[in-house]
Amino acid sequence: MKPIFSRGISNQFRLTLAVILSVGLLLANDRLEPVRQTLSSFLSPIQYLANVPGLALDWSAETLATRSMLETQNKELLRQQLLMSERLQRFEHLRQENQRLRSLLGSPVHMDAKKMVAEVMSVASDPYHHYVVLNHGSNSGVFVGQPVVDAYGVIGQVVEISKLTSRVLLLSDVSHGLPVRNTRNDVRLVANGTGVLDEIELRHVAKSTDIRVGDLLVTSALGHRFPEGYPVARVTSVQKDDGQSYANVIAQPLAALDRIRYVLLIWPEENEAAESLVPVEAQP
Numbered sequence: 001m002k003p004i005f006s007r008g009i010s011n012q013f014r015l016t017l018a019v020i021l022s023v024g025l026l027l028a029n030d031r032l033e034p035v036r037q038t039l040s041s042f043l044s045p046i047q048y049l050a051n052v053p054g055l056a057l058d059w060s061a062e063t064l065a066t067r068s069m070l071e072t073q074n075k076e077l078l079r080q081q082l083l084m085s086e087r088l089q090r091f092e093h094l095r096q097e098n099q100r101l102r103s104l105l106g107s108p109v110h111m112d113a114k115k116m117v118a119e120v121m122s123v124a125s126d127p128y129h130h131y132v133v134l135n136h137g138s139n140s141g142v143f144v145g146q147p148v149v150d151a152y153g154v155i156g157q158v159v160e161i162s163k164l165t166s167r168v169l170l171l172s173d174v175s176h177g178l179p180v181r182n183t184r185n186d187v188r189l190v191a192n193g194t195g196v197l198d199e200i201e202l203r204h205v206a207k208s209t210d211i212r213v214g215d216l217l218v219t220s221a222l223g224h225r226f227p228e229g230y231p232v233a234r235v236t237s238v239q240k241d242d243g244q245s246y247a248n249v250i251a252q253p254l255a256a257l258d259r260i261r262y263v264l265l266i267w268p269e270e271n272e273a274a275e276s277l278v279p280v281e282a283q284p
Helices: 011-105
Strands: 115-123 131-134 147-149 154-161 166-170 177-182 188-196 199-206 216-219 231-239 246-253 262-266
Touching: 131 154, 131 262, 177 231, 199 231
Parallel strands: none
Antiparallel strands: 115 131, 115 262, 131 166, 147 154, 147 262, 154 166, 177 188, 177 216, 188 199, 199 246, 216 231, 231 246
């Protein structure tokens, strides 16, 4: 049996229906706009709350990354600070060493005299013997009896040498004696060590000798021991006891005998006799 309606819905009807629906939706869109806005306002907090976990995760991840980066940068800055502090300490040490060397080279040395900077390697631990060991010996031309000074005055003289080192007897040693001259009146004396670093004495000084506290004593060049004119000491005490035949005269060395680091080795000038020097034995 054949169906009553053998034909389906026509295309024209479908098109007409689609147009009507489109026009209806357009008209409804304008009328439903307030409703949509109301729904949107109502749903916005819900959407925000729904996004909170994601935002929190993003913020946490960013915070952790930032903190990790800051910790890394902080560690690097601390490392650089330590390195710079260490360099600054070395620079300060080098600055001080440079200042010492500049002072040493500016010491009262005869301009024509040959000289060489030497470094103290060790200091005598025996309180009864005052000497230091330098880092230059016969290979550098050092000789026994060679004068040694620092930036302020006479240190002593070389008494023993090896190829690479030399031993310097300080003028404060009890076995050391040095001819000196008072710059104020040219009175010649002999300065002897007392075993105290900051003290030497002038022995057998007649009570009638014109010598005063503050007088400057320099090398006199007697005995061809030291070139003339190198500062040695300054008189600090003059005592004339009626019961004694001689005055008791004490002087303080100008050289920093208690903190020697660098010294100058002096060679005689060409017009001076290059004789080997030996320390003057202290007189009793």
